Amino acid sequence: xxxxxxxxxxxxxxxxxxxxxxxxxxxxxxxxxxxxxxxxxxxxxxxxxxxxxxxxxxxxxxxxxxxxxxxxxxxxxxxxxxxxxxxxxxxxxxxxxxxxxxxxxxxxxxxxxxxxxxxxxxxxxxxxxxxxxxxxxxxxxxxxxxxxx
Numbered sequence: 001x002x003x004x005x006x007x008x009x010x011x012x013x014x015x016x017x018x019x020x021x022x023x024x025x026x027x028x029x030x031x032x033x034x035x036x037x038x039x040x041x042x043x044x045x046x047x048x049x050x051x052x053x054x055x056x057x058x059x060x061x062x063x064x065x066x067x068x069x070x071x072x073x074x075x076x077x078x079x080x081x082x083x084x085x086x087x088x089x090x091x092x093x094x095x096x097x098x099x100x101x102x103x104x105x106x107x108x109x110x111x112x113x114x115x116x117x118x119x120x121x122x123x124x125x126x127x128x129x130x131x132x133x134x135x136x137x138x139x140x141x142x143x144x145x146x147x148x149x
Contacts, residue, residue: 003082003084003085007085008082011080011082011085011088011127011132012080012082012088014131014132015080015082015088015090015125015132016078016080016090018037018090018125018131018132018133018134019075019078019090019092019121019123019134020075021033021037022034022037022134023073023075023094025037026062026071026073027071027072027073029067031059031062031063032059034058034059034062035055035058035059035062036055037133037134038055038058038133038134038135038137039126039128039133039134039135040054040055041053041054041135042054042055042058042133042134042135042136042137043135043136043137044058044061044134044136044137044138044139045137045138045139045140046061046139047117047119047139047140047141048140048141049061067101068100068101068102069098069100069101070098070099070100070101070110071096071097071098071099072096072097073094073095073096074094074095074096074097075092075093075094075121076092076093076094076095077092077093078090078091078092078093079091079092085127086126086127087124087125087126087127088124088125088126088132089122089123089124089125090121090122090123090125091120091121091122091123092120092121093118093119093120094118094119094120094121094139095116095117095118096116096117096118096119096141097112097113097116098112098113098116099111099112099113113146114146114147115144115145115146115147115148116144116145116146117141117143117144117145118141118142118143118144118145119139119140119141119142119143120139120140120142121137121138121139122137122138122139123135123136123137124136124137
């Protein structure tokens with residue numbers, strides 16, 4: 001099925017917004033909002049982790065993280081390829097900074113960990129009755145920048 005130019009642009013925008021919303025939900029520790037962006041049967045592979053199947057496993061994995069962990073995902077070099085009216089692929093580069101909420105908050109913010117990671121996220125996105133959702137996500141790190149422990 002061939003899409004017209006406007007439908008293609010709209011699909012690309014919705015897919016980009018979905019990926020950005022997922023990064024924002026992780027950074028805000030809004031894990032219920034995060035899993036709502038995935039299909040019920042989604043698969044997620046986090047960096048160095050085993051595949052998580054379905055919303056319940058994804059939610060449990062994120063809820064197991066320390067509530068004091070503070071993250072900021074900077075998403076760039078984002079490419080979306082709409083394969084059909086209901087299927088798309090997304091790939092982006094992510095720069096991840098981590099800190100701890102227990103660190104002193106100054107006017108310049110909290111001190112970040114001295115090491116930070118550069119990685120990628122690859123998604124398969126599907127159009128559902130609720131809009132675009134992540135069906136399959138794989139995330140990995142390519143580089144660690146700063147001191148190694």
